[in-house]
Amino acid sequence: MTRTAIVTGGGRGIGAAIAKRLSFDGLKVAVLDMGPTEDTVSAITAAGGEALGLEADVSDESSVKAAVDQVAQTLGAPTVLVNNAGILRDNLLFKMTYEEFDKVLSVHLGGAFNMAKAVQSYMVEEKFGRIVSMSSTSALGNRGQTNYSAAKSGIQGMTKTWAIELGKFGVTANAIAPGFIETDMTKATAERVGVSFDDFVTAATKEIPVARSGKPEDIAHTASFLASEGAGFVSGQVIYVAGGPKA
Incomplete structure:
Protein backbone atom coordinates (compact mmCIF):
# COMPACT_ATOMS: atom_id res chain seq x y z
CA MET A 1 0.00 0.00 0.00
CA THR A 2 1.39 3.37 -1.04
CA ARG A 3 0.67 6.05 1.53
CA THR A 4 0.31 9.78 0.96
CA ALA A 5 2.24 12.43 2.86
CA ILE A 6 1.74 16.17 3.12
CA VAL A 7 4.76 18.37 3.82
CA THR A 8 4.06 22.02 4.58
CA GLY A 9 6.72 24.55 3.73
CA GLY A 10 8.06 21.94 1.34
CA GLY A 11 9.25 24.29 -1.35
CA ARG A 12 12.76 24.69 0.03
CA GLY A 13 15.13 23.98 2.88
CA ILE A 14 14.20 21.41 5.50
CA GLY A 15 10.73 20.91 4.03
CA ALA A 16 12.10 20.13 0.58
CA ALA A 17 14.62 17.66 2.02
CA ILE A 18 11.86 15.90 3.97
CA ALA A 19 9.55 15.75 0.95
CA LYS A 20 12.30 14.18 -1.18
CA ARG A 21 13.18 11.71 1.54
CA LEU A 22 9.58 10.58 2.04
CA SER A 23 9.28 10.06 -1.71
CA PHE A 24 12.47 7.99 -1.60
CA ASP A 25 10.77 5.94 1.13
CA GLY A 26 7.96 5.16 -1.31
CA LEU A 27 5.30 7.68 -0.31
CA LYS A 28 3.30 9.92 -2.61
CA VAL A 29 4.03 13.48 -1.50
CA ALA A 30 1.99 16.67 -1.56
CA VAL A 31 4.22 19.73 -1.25
CA LEU A 54 -0.05 23.23 -4.01
CA GLU A 55 -0.11 26.82 -2.83
CA ALA A 56 -1.68 27.00 0.61
CA ASP A 57 -1.68 29.35 3.59
CA VAL A 58 -1.55 27.07 6.62
CA SER A 59 -2.72 29.88 8.90
CA ASP A 60 -6.00 30.06 6.95
CA GLU A 61 -8.45 27.25 7.76
CA SER A 62 -10.32 27.42 4.45
CA SER A 63 -7.07 27.36 2.46
CA VAL A 64 -5.94 24.29 4.40
CA LYS A 65 -9.25 22.48 3.90
CA ALA A 66 -9.19 23.12 0.15
CA ALA A 67 -5.60 21.88 -0.13
CA VAL A 68 -6.18 18.74 1.94
CA ASP A 69 -9.32 17.91 -0.03
CA GLN A 70 -7.37 18.23 -3.28
CA VAL A 71 -4.56 16.02 -1.95
CA ALA A 72 -7.05 13.33 -0.95
CA GLN A 73 -8.74 13.42 -4.35
CA THR A 74 -5.49 13.44 -6.34
CA LEU A 75 -3.03 11.31 -4.35
CA GLY A 76 -5.22 9.50 -1.84
CA ALA A 77 -5.96 9.80 1.87
CA PRO A 78 -3.16 11.76 3.59
CA THR A 79 -1.95 9.65 6.51
CA VAL A 80 1.45 11.28 7.03
CA LEU A 81 1.66 14.97 7.90
CA VAL A 82 4.84 16.97 8.36
CA ASN A 83 4.19 20.41 9.86
CA ASN A 84 7.21 22.36 8.70
CA ALA A 85 5.86 25.69 7.43
CA GLY A 86 7.21 28.65 9.34
CA ILE A 87 8.31 32.26 9.25
CA LEU A 88 10.63 34.51 11.24
CA ARG A 89 9.87 37.93 12.65
CA ASP A 90 12.81 38.20 15.05
CA ASN A 91 13.12 41.18 17.36
CA LEU A 92 14.06 41.96 20.93
CA LEU A 93 11.09 42.14 23.28
CA PHE A 94 11.10 45.92 23.62
CA LYS A 95 11.06 46.30 19.82
CA MET A 96 8.71 43.44 18.90
CA THR A 97 5.25 44.50 17.79
CA TYR A 98 2.18 42.47 18.63
CA GLU A 99 1.72 41.92 14.89
CA GLU A 100 5.18 40.31 14.71
CA PHE A 101 4.34 38.15 17.70
CA ASP A 102 0.92 37.12 16.47
CA LYS A 103 1.96 36.42 12.86
CA VAL A 104 4.64 33.92 13.90
CA LEU A 105 2.24 32.09 16.22
CA SER A 106 -0.50 32.02 13.58
CA VAL A 107 1.77 30.34 11.02
CA HIS A 108 3.67 27.91 13.28
CA LEU A 109 1.03 27.07 15.88
CA GLY A 110 -2.15 27.93 14.02
CA GLY A 111 -0.83 26.28 10.88
CA ALA A 112 0.06 23.04 12.65
CA PHE A 113 -3.36 23.04 14.34
CA ASN A 114 -5.23 23.64 11.07
CA MET A 115 -3.30 20.94 9.25
CA ALA A 116 -3.60 18.32 11.98
CA LYS A 117 -7.31 18.96 12.38
CA ALA A 118 -7.85 18.67 8.60
CA VAL A 119 -5.98 15.37 8.18
CA GLN A 120 -6.85 13.54 11.40
CA SER A 121 -10.15 12.22 10.02
CA TYR A 122 -8.32 10.48 7.18
CA MET A 123 -5.85 8.98 9.63
CA VAL A 124 -8.56 7.76 11.99
CA GLU A 125 -10.46 6.19 9.09
CA GLU A 126 -7.33 4.44 7.82
CA LYS A 127 -6.35 3.43 11.38
CA PHE A 128 -2.86 4.72 10.61
CA GLY A 129 -1.34 8.15 10.95
CA ARG A 130 1.94 9.94 11.51
CA ILE A 131 2.09 13.59 12.53
CA VAL A 132 5.60 15.04 12.62
CA SER A 133 5.90 18.71 13.59
CA MET A 134 8.94 20.94 13.59
CA SER A 135 9.84 22.41 16.95
CA SER A 136 13.30 23.91 17.55
CA THR A 137 16.00 24.24 20.14
CA SER A 138 14.66 27.81 20.36
CA ALA A 139 11.81 26.30 22.39
CA LEU A 140 14.33 26.44 25.24
CA GLY A 141 14.66 30.20 24.75
CA ASN A 142 16.63 32.29 22.28
CA ARG A 143 17.52 35.98 22.26
CA GLY A 144 15.33 37.99 19.90
CA GLN A 145 12.80 35.20 19.43
CA THR A 146 10.00 35.66 21.96
CA ASN A 147 7.47 34.82 19.23
CA TYR A 148 9.37 31.91 17.66
CA SER A 149 10.32 30.38 21.02
CA ALA A 150 6.71 30.55 22.18
CA ALA A 151 5.51 28.92 18.96
CA LYS A 152 8.08 26.13 19.07
CA SER A 153 7.33 25.42 22.73
CA GLY A 154 3.65 25.29 21.85
CA ILE A 155 4.34 22.75 19.11
CA GLN A 156 5.73 20.43 21.77
CA GLY A 157 2.62 20.75 23.94
CA MET A 158 0.26 20.18 21.02
CA THR A 159 2.28 17.18 19.89
CA LYS A 160 1.98 15.49 23.28
CA THR A 161 -1.75 16.23 23.41
CA TRP A 162 -2.33 14.76 19.93
CA ALA A 163 -0.38 11.66 20.94
CA ILE A 164 -2.77 11.16 23.85
CA GLU A 165 -5.94 11.88 21.89
CA LEU A 166 -5.16 9.98 18.68
CA GLY A 167 -3.05 7.05 19.85
CA LYS A 168 -5.95 4.60 20.09
CA PHE A 169 -6.62 5.15 16.38
CA GLY A 170 -3.13 4.09 15.29
CA VAL A 171 -1.94 7.66 14.99
CA THR A 172 1.38 8.85 16.43
CA ALA A 173 2.46 12.45 16.94
CA ASN A 174 6.05 13.51 17.44
CA ALA A 175 8.14 16.65 17.15
CA ILE A 176 11.64 17.28 15.86
CA ALA A 177 13.62 20.11 17.43
CA PRO A 178 16.44 21.02 15.05
CA GLY A 179 19.54 22.76 16.30
CA PHE A 180 21.70 24.81 13.95
CA ILE A 181 20.76 23.81 10.40
CA GLU A 182 22.09 25.58 7.31
CA THR A 183 18.96 27.01 5.68
CA ASP A 184 17.63 30.31 4.32
CA MET A 185 16.23 30.95 7.80
CA THR A 186 19.64 30.74 9.46
CA LYS A 187 21.03 32.95 6.71
CA ALA A 188 18.35 35.49 7.58
CA THR A 189 19.38 35.29 11.24
CA ALA A 190 23.01 35.94 10.30
CA GLU A 191 21.92 39.01 8.37
CA ARG A 192 19.86 40.19 11.33
CA VAL A 193 22.83 40.04 13.68
CA GLY A 194 25.11 41.56 11.07
CA VAL A 195 27.66 38.81 10.37
CA SER A 196 28.57 36.85 7.27
CA PHE A 197 26.92 33.44 6.97
CA ASP A 198 30.30 31.67 6.84
CA ASP A 199 31.35 33.32 10.12
CA PHE A 200 27.93 32.52 11.58
CA VAL A 201 28.30 28.84 10.69
CA THR A 202 31.86 28.71 12.03
CA ALA A 203 30.84 30.25 15.35
CA ALA A 204 27.87 27.91 15.71
CA THR A 205 29.94 24.83 14.88
CA LYS A 206 32.34 25.55 17.73
CA GLU A 207 29.48 24.95 20.17
CA ILE A 208 28.27 21.70 18.58
CA PRO A 209 29.74 18.45 20.01
CA VAL A 210 29.76 16.62 16.65
CA ALA A 211 31.84 19.54 15.32
CA ARG A 212 29.77 20.33 12.25
CA SER A 213 26.67 22.27 11.35
CA GLY A 214 23.41 20.51 10.58
CA LYS A 215 22.04 20.03 7.08
CA PRO A 216 18.38 19.72 6.00
CA GLU A 217 19.03 16.05 5.25
CA ASP A 218 19.80 15.44 8.94
CA ILE A 219 16.24 16.45 9.79
CA ALA A 220 14.84 14.52 6.82
CA HIS A 221 16.36 11.26 8.08
CA THR A 222 14.72 11.72 11.48
CA ALA A 223 11.37 12.59 9.88
CA SER A 224 11.70 9.48 7.72
CA PHE A 225 11.94 7.29 10.80
CA LEU A 226 9.06 8.98 12.65
CA ALA A 227 6.83 8.66 9.57
CA SER A 228 7.62 4.98 9.12
CA GLU A 229 5.61 1.89 9.99
CA GLY A 230 8.38 0.92 12.38
CA ALA A 231 7.92 4.01 14.56
CA GLY A 232 4.47 2.96 15.73
CA PHE A 233 5.51 2.74 19.39
CA VAL A 234 7.15 6.17 19.42
CA SER A 235 4.64 8.91 20.20
CA GLY A 236 4.47 12.19 22.06
CA GLN A 237 8.23 12.61 21.84
CA VAL A 238 10.41 15.62 21.08
CA ILE A 239 13.67 14.62 19.40
CA TYR A 240 16.42 17.22 19.53
CA VAL A 241 18.46 16.88 16.35
CA ALA A 242 21.19 19.29 17.31
CA GLY A 243 24.52 17.46 17.17
CA GLY A 244 24.67 17.10 20.93
CA PRO A 245 22.65 16.73 24.12
CA LYS A 246 21.60 20.36 24.40
CA ALA A 247 20.95 23.38 22.23
Whole structure:
Protein backbone atom coordinates (compact mmCIF):
# COMPACT_ATOMS: atom_id res chain seq x y z
CA MET A 1 0.00 0.00 0.00
CA THR A 2 1.39 3.37 -1.04
CA ARG A 3 0.67 6.05 1.53
CA THR A 4 0.31 9.78 0.96
CA ALA A 5 2.24 12.43 2.86
CA ILE A 6 1.74 16.17 3.12
CA VAL A 7 4.76 18.37 3.82
CA THR A 8 4.06 22.02 4.58
CA GLY A 9 6.72 24.55 3.73
CA GLY A 10 8.06 21.94 1.34
CA GLY A 11 9.25 24.29 -1.35
CA ARG A 12 12.76 24.69 0.03
CA GLY A 13 15.13 23.98 2.88
CA ILE A 14 14.20 21.41 5.50
CA GLY A 15 10.73 20.91 4.03
CA ALA A 16 12.10 20.13 0.58
CA ALA A 17 14.62 17.66 2.02
CA ILE A 18 11.86 15.90 3.97
CA ALA A 19 9.55 15.75 0.95
CA LYS A 20 12.30 14.18 -1.18
CA ARG A 21 13.18 11.71 1.54
CA LEU A 22 9.58 10.58 2.04
CA SER A 23 9.28 10.06 -1.71
CA PHE A 24 12.47 7.99 -1.60
CA ASP A 25 10.77 5.94 1.13
CA GLY A 26 7.96 5.16 -1.31
CA LEU A 27 5.30 7.68 -0.31
CA LYS A 28 3.30 9.92 -2.61
CA VAL A 29 4.03 13.48 -1.50
CA ALA A 30 1.99 16.67 -1.56
CA VAL A 31 4.22 19.73 -1.25
CA LEU A 32 2.39 22.70 0.29
CA ASP A 33 3.95 26.15 0.34
CA MET A 34 3.12 29.82 -0.03
CA GLY A 35 6.05 30.06 -2.44
CA PRO A 36 7.15 27.99 -5.43
CA THR A 37 6.98 24.20 -5.14
CA GLU A 38 8.20 23.34 -8.65
CA ASP A 39 11.80 22.55 -7.72
CA THR A 40 10.81 20.04 -5.05
CA VAL A 41 8.11 18.43 -7.18
CA SER A 42 10.43 18.21 -10.19
CA ALA A 43 13.18 16.59 -8.13
CA ILE A 44 10.74 13.98 -6.84
CA THR A 45 9.23 13.16 -10.23
CA ALA A 46 12.65 13.07 -11.90
CA ALA A 47 13.64 10.39 -9.38
CA GLY A 48 10.55 8.36 -10.25
CA GLY A 49 8.29 9.49 -7.43
CA GLU A 50 4.80 10.97 -7.43
CA ALA A 51 4.27 14.49 -6.13
CA LEU A 52 1.77 17.32 -6.17
CA GLY A 53 2.59 20.96 -5.53
CA LEU A 54 -0.05 23.23 -4.01
CA GLU A 55 -0.11 26.82 -2.83
CA ALA A 56 -1.68 27.00 0.61
CA ASP A 57 -1.68 29.35 3.59
CA VAL A 58 -1.55 27.07 6.62
CA SER A 59 -2.72 29.88 8.90
CA ASP A 60 -6.00 30.06 6.95
CA GLU A 61 -8.45 27.25 7.76
CA SER A 62 -10.32 27.42 4.45
CA SER A 63 -7.07 27.36 2.46
CA VAL A 64 -5.94 24.29 4.40
CA LYS A 65 -9.25 22.48 3.90
CA ALA A 66 -9.19 23.12 0.15
CA ALA A 67 -5.60 21.88 -0.13
CA VAL A 68 -6.18 18.74 1.94
CA ASP A 69 -9.32 17.91 -0.03
CA GLN A 70 -7.37 18.23 -3.28
CA VAL A 71 -4.56 16.02 -1.95
CA ALA A 72 -7.05 13.33 -0.95
CA GLN A 73 -8.74 13.42 -4.35
CA THR A 74 -5.49 13.44 -6.34
CA LEU A 75 -3.03 11.31 -4.35
CA GLY A 76 -5.22 9.50 -1.84
CA ALA A 77 -5.96 9.80 1.87
CA PRO A 78 -3.16 11.76 3.59
CA THR A 79 -1.95 9.65 6.51
CA VAL A 80 1.45 11.28 7.03
CA LEU A 81 1.66 14.97 7.90
CA VAL A 82 4.84 16.97 8.36
CA ASN A 83 4.19 20.41 9.86
CA ASN A 84 7.21 22.36 8.70
CA ALA A 85 5.86 25.69 7.43
CA GLY A 86 7.21 28.65 9.34
CA ILE A 87 8.31 32.26 9.25
CA LEU A 88 10.63 34.51 11.24
CA ARG A 89 9.87 37.93 12.65
CA ASP A 90 12.81 38.20 15.05
CA ASN A 91 13.12 41.18 17.36
CA LEU A 92 14.06 41.96 20.93
CA LEU A 93 11.09 42.14 23.28
CA PHE A 94 11.10 45.92 23.62
CA LYS A 95 11.06 46.30 19.82
CA MET A 96 8.71 43.44 18.90
CA THR A 97 5.25 44.50 17.79
CA TYR A 98 2.18 42.47 18.63
CA GLU A 99 1.72 41.92 14.89
CA GLU A 100 5.18 40.31 14.71
CA PHE A 101 4.34 38.15 17.70
CA ASP A 102 0.92 37.12 16.47
CA LYS A 103 1.96 36.42 12.86
CA VAL A 104 4.64 33.92 13.90
CA LEU A 105 2.24 32.09 16.22
CA SER A 106 -0.50 32.02 13.58
CA VAL A 107 1.77 30.34 11.02
CA HIS A 108 3.67 27.91 13.28
CA LEU A 109 1.03 27.07 15.88
CA GLY A 110 -2.15 27.93 14.02
CA GLY A 111 -0.83 26.28 10.88
CA ALA A 112 0.06 23.04 12.65
CA PHE A 113 -3.36 23.04 14.34
CA ASN A 114 -5.23 23.64 11.07
CA MET A 115 -3.30 20.94 9.25
CA ALA A 116 -3.60 18.32 11.98
CA LYS A 117 -7.31 18.96 12.38
CA ALA A 118 -7.85 18.67 8.60
CA VAL A 119 -5.98 15.37 8.18
CA GLN A 120 -6.85 13.54 11.40
CA SER A 121 -10.15 12.22 10.02
CA TYR A 122 -8.32 10.48 7.18
CA MET A 123 -5.85 8.98 9.63
CA VAL A 124 -8.56 7.76 11.99
CA GLU A 125 -10.46 6.19 9.09
CA GLU A 126 -7.33 4.44 7.82
CA LYS A 127 -6.35 3.43 11.38
CA PHE A 128 -2.86 4.72 10.61
CA GLY A 129 -1.34 8.15 10.95
CA ARG A 130 1.94 9.94 11.51
CA ILE A 131 2.09 13.59 12.53
CA VAL A 132 5.60 15.04 12.62
CA SER A 133 5.90 18.71 13.59
CA MET A 134 8.94 20.94 13.59
CA SER A 135 9.84 22.41 16.95
CA SER A 136 13.30 23.91 17.55
CA THR A 137 16.00 24.24 20.14
CA SER A 138 14.66 27.81 20.36
CA ALA A 139 11.81 26.30 22.39
CA LEU A 140 14.33 26.44 25.24
CA GLY A 141 14.66 30.20 24.75
CA ASN A 142 16.63 32.29 22.28
CA ARG A 143 17.52 35.98 22.26
CA GLY A 144 15.33 37.99 19.90
CA GLN A 145 12.80 35.20 19.43
CA THR A 146 10.00 35.66 21.96
CA ASN A 147 7.47 34.82 19.23
CA TYR A 148 9.37 31.91 17.66
CA SER A 149 10.32 30.38 21.02
CA ALA A 150 6.71 30.55 22.18
CA ALA A 151 5.51 28.92 18.96
CA LYS A 152 8.08 26.13 19.07
CA SER A 153 7.33 25.42 22.73
CA GLY A 154 3.65 25.29 21.85
CA ILE A 155 4.34 22.75 19.11
CA GLN A 156 5.73 20.43 21.77
CA GLY A 157 2.62 20.75 23.94
CA MET A 158 0.26 20.18 21.02
CA THR A 159 2.28 17.18 19.89
CA LYS A 160 1.98 15.49 23.28
CA THR A 161 -1.75 16.23 23.41
CA TRP A 162 -2.33 14.76 19.93
CA ALA A 163 -0.38 11.66 20.94
CA ILE A 164 -2.77 11.16 23.85
CA GLU A 165 -5.94 11.88 21.89
CA LEU A 166 -5.16 9.98 18.68
CA GLY A 167 -3.05 7.05 19.85
CA LYS A 168 -5.95 4.60 20.09
CA PHE A 169 -6.62 5.15 16.38
CA GLY A 170 -3.13 4.09 15.29
CA VAL A 171 -1.94 7.66 14.99
CA THR A 172 1.38 8.85 16.43
CA ALA A 173 2.46 12.45 16.94
CA ASN A 174 6.05 13.51 17.44
CA ALA A 175 8.14 16.65 17.15
CA ILE A 176 11.64 17.28 15.86
CA ALA A 177 13.62 20.11 17.43
CA PRO A 178 16.44 21.02 15.05
CA GLY A 179 19.54 22.76 16.30
CA PHE A 180 21.70 24.81 13.95
CA ILE A 181 20.76 23.81 10.40
CA GLU A 182 22.09 25.58 7.31
CA THR A 183 18.96 27.01 5.68
CA ASP A 184 17.63 30.31 4.32
CA MET A 185 16.23 30.95 7.80
CA THR A 186 19.64 30.74 9.46
CA LYS A 187 21.03 32.95 6.71
CA ALA A 188 18.35 35.49 7.58
CA THR A 189 19.38 35.29 11.24
CA ALA A 190 23.01 35.94 10.30
CA GLU A 191 21.92 39.01 8.37
CA ARG A 192 19.86 40.19 11.33
CA VAL A 193 22.83 40.04 13.68
CA GLY A 194 25.11 41.56 11.07
CA VAL A 195 27.66 38.81 10.37
CA SER A 196 28.57 36.85 7.27
CA PHE A 197 26.92 33.44 6.97
CA ASP A 198 30.30 31.67 6.84
CA ASP A 199 31.35 33.32 10.12
CA PHE A 200 27.93 32.52 11.58
CA VAL A 201 28.30 28.84 10.69
CA THR A 202 31.86 28.71 12.03
CA ALA A 203 30.84 30.25 15.35
CA ALA A 204 27.87 27.91 15.71
CA THR A 205 29.94 24.83 14.88
CA LYS A 206 32.34 25.55 17.73
CA GLU A 207 29.48 24.95 20.17
CA ILE A 208 28.27 21.70 18.58
CA PRO A 209 29.74 18.45 20.01
CA VAL A 210 29.76 16.62 16.65
CA ALA A 211 31.84 19.54 15.32
CA ARG A 212 29.77 20.33 12.25
CA SER A 213 26.67 22.27 11.35
CA GLY A 214 23.41 20.51 10.58
CA LYS A 215 22.04 20.03 7.08
CA PRO A 216 18.38 19.72 6.00
CA GLU A 217 19.03 16.05 5.25
CA ASP A 218 19.80 15.44 8.94
CA ILE A 219 16.24 16.45 9.79
CA ALA A 220 14.84 14.52 6.82
CA HIS A 221 16.36 11.26 8.08
CA THR A 222 14.72 11.72 11.48
CA ALA A 223 11.37 12.59 9.88
CA SER A 224 11.70 9.48 7.72
CA PHE A 225 11.94 7.29 10.80
CA LEU A 226 9.06 8.98 12.65
CA ALA A 227 6.83 8.66 9.57
CA SER A 228 7.62 4.98 9.12
CA GLU A 229 5.61 1.89 9.99
CA GLY A 230 8.38 0.92 12.38
CA ALA A 231 7.92 4.01 14.56
CA GLY A 232 4.47 2.96 15.73
CA PHE A 233 5.51 2.74 19.39
CA VAL A 234 7.15 6.17 19.42
CA SER A 235 4.64 8.91 20.20
CA GLY A 236 4.47 12.19 22.06
CA GLN A 237 8.23 12.61 21.84
CA VAL A 238 10.41 15.62 21.08
CA ILE A 239 13.67 14.62 19.40
CA TYR A 240 16.42 17.22 19.53
CA VAL A 241 18.46 16.88 16.35
CA ALA A 242 21.19 19.29 17.31
CA GLY A 243 24.52 17.46 17.17
CA GLY A 244 24.67 17.10 20.93
CA PRO A 245 22.65 16.73 24.12
CA LYS A 246 21.60 20.36 24.40
CA ALA A 247 20.95 23.38 22.23
